[in-house]
Amino acid sequence: MLIKCPECGNDVSDLAAAxxxxxxxxxxxxxxxxxxxxxxxxxxxxxxxFKPEMIVSxxxxxxxxxxxxxxxEIRLKEKTKVKVTINKIPVATKNAFFEGEIDPAMGxxxxxxxxxxxxxxxxxxxxxxxx
Ligand SMILES: [Zn+2]
Numbered sequence: 001m002l003i004k005c006p007e008c009g010n011d012v013s014d015l016a017a018a019x020x021x022x023x024x025x026x027x028x029x030x031x032x033x034x035x036x037x038x039x040x041x042x043x044x045x046x047x048x049x050f051k052p053e054m055i056v057s058x059x060x061x062x063x064x065x066x067x068x069x070x071x072x073e074i075r076l077k078e079k080t081k082v083k084v085t086i087n088k089i090p091v092a093t094k095n096a097f098f099e100g101e102i103d104p105a106m107g108x109x110x111x112x113x114x115x116x117x118x119x120x121x122x123x124x125x126x127x128x129x130x131x
Contacts, residue, residue, distance in 0.1 A: 035077035096122035
C-alpha cells in the first residue's frame, strides 16, 4: 500500500523502512496515517508579520513541518504526547513551544495561544477552536 510521507508528501510503500526521498522513517508515516485528523494553528496575532517555522512532533517523531500561517494537520488515535516548536523567529521575538497531551475526544481543532514566558521561550497552550 502507498502512503503519503508527512515530511515531503512523497508516496511511500508501507513496506519500506524509510521514505526514499527524504529519509523519514515509515513508522512515523504509518502512525500518522491512522487516527483522526487534528488541526493545530498558532494564534496569528502572535508572530505577525513573520511566518516562522513550525514543527509538530507526535511521540517525539516529527510529523508536520510548515510555518505559523498554516494549519498543521496531524492524526491521533487517542490522547497523545504532542510537541509544537516555533523556530527561527526574526528579531526580538522569542522562540515558542507547546508540549503536552492532546486528546482527540476533547476536540478536533485547536488554536495555540501564548500563556507565559519560560526562560525566554514563549509557552503556548491549545484551546479548542474551529479551524
Ligand atoms: Zn519523504
